[in-house]
Amino acid sequence: MTTEATLPNTSASPTARQLWGHARGVVIAFVILLTAAIVIAVIRSGGEHGRLDPRSADPNGSRAIEQLLDDNGVSTRVVTTLDEATAAAAPDTTLLIAVPDLLTESQQRRLRTATATSGGRTVL
Structure with missing residues (x-):
């Protein structure tokens, strides 16, 4: 075993x-x-946008100004591309460029041409 x-x-x-x-x-x-x-x-x-952005209520935004303008019958529209900005140029339009240093020289020329031929205004 x-x-x-x-x-x-x-x-x-x-x-x-x-x-x-x-x-x-x-x-x-x-x-x-x-x-x-x-x-x-x-x-x-969700809370922060670009400088002077009318969608933004933070200290660098301009939502309050946009609302005051709207209350007085002035419409505002945020555009974020060069094509949108040049298309928005019209005789009764003021184009606000919040940070113009972000644009190249050719982009600045293109905006200048668009507003000059439309009769609109540009604020830098």
Whole structure:
């Protein structure tokens, strides 16, 4: 009669359960941090626009002026491209360029030509 001894499992590689147990805290902290970053980005993205933007009520915006003009029958429209600005040029239009230094010389010439031929005004 022979007897065989059973040896305990001495595997050195960890099981999936052991790995999850060790990494769970790090994964949860990462998910919380990522969620907080997304929430902060969403909250901050809606409140700020460009300098003197009539859509913006922040200190650099001009929403109050836009509302005063609207109350007095003056319509305003925000344009964000050069094509929109040149198309908006008309005899009864004043084009406000809030930050003219952002325009290249050729863009400035194009706006100058559009307002000069339309009879409109440009404020820089």
